[in-house]
Amino acid sequence: MGSLQEKIYEKSPHFIQNLIVSAYNVLAYKKRYSGKYADFMKYYKANRNLSLEELKKIQAKKYSEFIEYAISNSNYYKKTLGDLSKAKDISNIQSLPIINKETLRSNYSSIYTIRKDEGIVSKTGGTTGKSLEVLYTHKDVQERFALLDNFRSSFGYELGKNTAWFSGKNLLSNRDIKKNRFWKTDYIYKVRYYSTFHIHGKYLKYYLENLIAYKPLYMVGFPSTMYEIAKYGLAHGIDFPANTVKAIFPTAETITQDIREVLEGFFKTNLYNQYASSEGAPFILECENKKLHLELQSGVFEVLDEKNQQAKAGRLVVTSFNTHGTPLIRYDIGDQIELGEGTCDCGNNNPLVKEVLGRISDYIYSEETGKINLGNVSNCLKGVKGIIKFQIIQDAINEILVLVEKDEKVYTSEYEKVFLKNLRDRMGQTIGIEIQHVEEIPVEKSGKFRLIKNNVKEKI
Numbered sequence: 506m507g508s509l510q511e512k513i514y515e516k517s518p519h520f521i522q523n524l525i526v527s528a529y530n531v532l533a534y535k536k537r538y539s540g541k542y543a544d545f546m547k548y549y550k551a552n553r554n555l556s557l558e559e560l561k562k563i564q565a566k567k568y569s570e571f572i573e574y575a576i577s578n579s580n581y582y583k584k585t586l587g588d589l590s591k592a593k594d595i596s597n598i599q600s601l602p603i604i605n606k607e608t609l610r611s612n613y614s615s616i617y618t619i620r621k622d623e624g625i626v627s628k629t630g631g632t633t634g635k636s637l638e639v640l641y642t643h644k645d646v647q648e649r650f651a652l653l654d655n656f657r658s659s660f661g662y663e664l665g666k667n668t669a670w671f672s673g674k675n676l677l678s679n680r681d682i683k684k685n686r687f688w689k690t691d692y693i694y695k696v697r698y699y700s701t702f703h704i705h706g707k708y709l710k711y712y713l714e715n716l717i718a719y720k721p722l723y724m725v726g727f728p729s730t731m732y733e734i735a736k737y738g739l740a741h742g743i744d745f746p747a748n749t750v751k752a753i754f755p756t757a758e759t760i761t762q763d764i765r766e767v768l769e770g771f772f773k774t775n776l777y778n779q780y781a782s783s784e785g786a787p788f789i790l791e792c793e794n795k796k797l798h799l800e801l802q803s804g805v806f807e808v809l810d811e812k813n814q815q816a817k818a819g820r821l822v823v824t825s826f827n828t829h830g831t832p833l834i835r836y837d838i839g840d841q842i843e844l845g846e847g848t849c850d851c852g853n854n855n856p857l858v859k860e861v862l863g864r865i866s867d868y869i870y871s872e873e874t875g876k877i878n879l880g881n882v883s884n885c886l887k888g889v890k891g892i893i894k895f896q897i898i899q900d901a902i903n904e905i906l907v908l909v910e911k912d913e914k915v916y917t918s919e920y921e922k923v924f925l926k927n928l929r930d931r932m933g934q935t936i937g938i939e940i941q942h943v944e945e946i947p948v949e950k951s952g953k954f955r956l957i958k959n960n961v962k963e964k965i
Contacts (some may be wrong), residue, residue, distance in 0.1 A: 787824075
């Protein structure tokens with residue numbers, strides 16, 4: 506929404522705001538679900554059970570066409586790839602240069618293949634630095650939503666079925682907060698948007714009461730928000746009605762085993778994970794067997810070590826076929842994954858991923874024990890009660906600051922000792938650990954919550 510529209514929205518009463526949200530979605534969905542969307546949906550549904558050999562043939566063909574498009578339409582890629590021998594052959598991909606976020610940010614004007622008014626602008630949240638501004642063609646957006654909807658539809662999801670959505674949209678007014686109303690509803694498409702900016706202990710009761718009353722069939726969005734609501738429900742003995750939610754589809758954040766267990770346990774349903782990114786990474790999708798698969802039809806995935814050699818686990822470098830507006834070719838996305846082994850009997854023959862390890866910066870560094878990743882950090886709550894939320898900030902190699910939101914009625918000094926021991930078990934005895942109790946730990950501007958803020962990775 507533009508600034509004038511935002512002012513009109515802010516001053517409008519609640520029911521008018523709901524209408525504005527619905528009208529905004531009508532326009533957005535028209536772009537997403539028109540044009541080639543139906544053709545893409547038909548294509549991906551028909552291709553659900555292709556053999557690995559067939560998938561690799563499609564990938565190689567799409568790669569060749571995509572590189573040719575980039576060289577022909579982007580001044581940047583014309584210069585960097587135009588003179589490379591056999592650049593369009595996927596077997597020569599490692600001869601192409603790797604680019605990163607800073608390369609992208611510094612060369613916008615020459616990388617873009619279209620003008621801003623010809624495409625759709627996507628801005629990343631910028632949780633690890635400055636925001637990125639990526640341009641998509643309308644066809645790119647239609648294909649990306651077809652890929653995502655094809656994945657979700659295999660678990661029964663359709664637009665128009667009651668959905669609770671937790672995203673980075675900040676839609677609330679001061680009146681809403683005074684009335685303990687933390688949501689807006691699109692009654693046309695039956696989507697209720699819950700704020701991810703007001704996840705505070707004093708408000709969680711209202712979120713949960715409304716979720717129970719709304720009876721969503723599907724829950725979509727930031728898992729950290731759903732996780733806080735679920736933990737509140739568990740801590741207060743609230744029984745979420747069985748057979749309500751059919752599936753949870755998390756977005757934008759790394760799923761740890763603890764998050765999965767809490768969400769599936771409290772909401773009595775299954776969580777199906779997916780990986781992509783707002784700047785256009787190709788898709789990694791979870792099947793009915795809870796196994797992650799690379800979607801080879803959406804791009805090329807390279808897992809590389811520190812010497813840029815292929816590895817089983819390492820940083821993820823992607824070439825994404827539906828980023829024609831801002832072509833991503835060998836783009837170091839800043840995440841890391843570990844590839845799996847064997848095959849899956851779900852019918853999806855795409856290669857397996859053992860784990861999406863998350864952002865490369867999502868770790869704490871200890872000179873005694875090395876890198877402690879997100880999953881190990883999240884497990885520090887084992888045996889601890891009364892911590893609503895915590896966040897670790899590392900501004901120096903030899904010390905960390907741990908912010909803790911606590912439940913005064915439950916949290917005790919004994920639980921703090923267990924929590925500190927869990928931290929020490931992972932980080933060693935020499936690193937300085939300061940625990941600071943705070944009333945609230947804010948989310949990022951994007952609405953995401955960051956468990957770890959590592960500000961020393963360049964010193965390691």
